[in-house]
Amino acid sequence: MGYFFDFHLHSCLSPCGDNEMTPYNIANMAALAGYDIIALSDHNTTRNCPAIVKAAAEADIVAIPGMELTTMEEVHVLCLLPDLEAAAELDRIVYQQLPPIGNDPEIFGHQWVMDEADHVLAEEERLLTSATGIGLYDVAELLRSLGGVALPAHIDRPSFALIANLGFYDPQMGFSAAEISRQCERPQFAAEHPELSGLPYLIDSDAHDLTAIPDAAYQLELSEPTAQAVIDIIREGQLLGRL
Numbered sequence: 662m663g664y665f666f667d668f669h670l671h672s673c674l675s676p677c678g679d680n681e682m683t684p685y686n687i688a689n690m691a692a693l694a695g696y697d698i699i700a701l702s703d704h705n706t707t708r709n710c711p712a713i714v715k716a717a718a719e720a721d722i723v724a725i726p727g728m729e730l731t732t733m734e735e736v737h738v739l740c741l742l743p744d745l746e747a748a749a750e751l752d753r754i755v756y757q758q759l760p761p762i763g764n765d766p767e768i769f770g771h772q773w774v775m776d777e778a779d780h781v782l783a784e785e786e787r788l789l790t791s792a793t794g795i796g797l798y799d800v801a802e803l804l805r806s807l808g809g810v811a812l813p814a815h816i817d818r819p820s821f822a823l824i825a826n827l828g829f830y831d832p833q834m835g836f837s838a839a840e841i842s843r844q845c846e847r848p849q850f851a852a853e854h855p856e857l858s859g860l861p862y863l864i865d866s867d868a869h870d871l872t873a874i875p876d877a878a879y880q881l882e883l884s885e886p887t888a889q890a891v892i893d894i895i896r897e898g899q900l901l902g903r904l
């Protein structure tokens with residue numbers, strides 16, 4: 662069965678995420694926009710995942726835990742986890758690899774941890790957008806060890822993206838698929854990057870504010886709307902198509 666999805670959404674815990682991107686608001690806006698299954702993928706943290714999972718269930722959609730990890734090469738990698746325990750473990754590992762640089766809310770924005778009813782539980786003080794000490798050749802294996810899956814995020818973009826930052830793609834990095842942005846001119850991008858030929862792709866919004874959550878447009882065939890089913894088809898490459 663086909664399920665409308667968006668696996669790349671930022672909450673108010675990301676410094677660049679709008680303060681209105683609360684777990685409750687995201688879940689209900691996504692439901693209104695027609696999504697069946699979403700993932701929260703804040704920068705280098707999963708601490709708002711418990712809230713989004715509950716808020717989504719109350720809005721009659723499914724949310725799965727995620728993270729947008731920044732590698733030491735400053736490449737963004739979309740990480741999806743099978744459950745909240747694995748998400749908490751990834752959070753612990755990544756936080757240890759995050760430089761102890763404080764966030765300045767006046768410049769970068771607040772980093773709020775919330776519950777499903779949008780109560781602020783904590784404000785994260787360490788800047789979450791910094792590069793971690795985790796390298797591009799290690800992130801796919803790290804996610805595999807946690808039962809999850811990793812994809813280079815918005816691989817067509819000119820910054821914080823694998824091709825732009827590295828200048829090449831190496832299958833040895835171990836990714837089974839890539840994410841492309843909604844704005845990507847796919848035929849042109851694929852023609853310019855024959856090294857990516859055959860790589861399965863997903864398309865997500867990377868929304869940082871509520872108005873940037875677009876109407877649902879892309880569907881995946883899933884056996885059931887669960888994190889495990891999503892991780893399985895990403896590993897198998899049964900996605901929207903191939904570059």
Ligand SMILES: [Zn+2]
Nearest residue numbers: 729737814821
């Ligand atoms: Zn990104």
Ligand SMILES: [Zn+2]
Nearest residue numbers: 669671729867
């Ligand atoms: Zn993002």
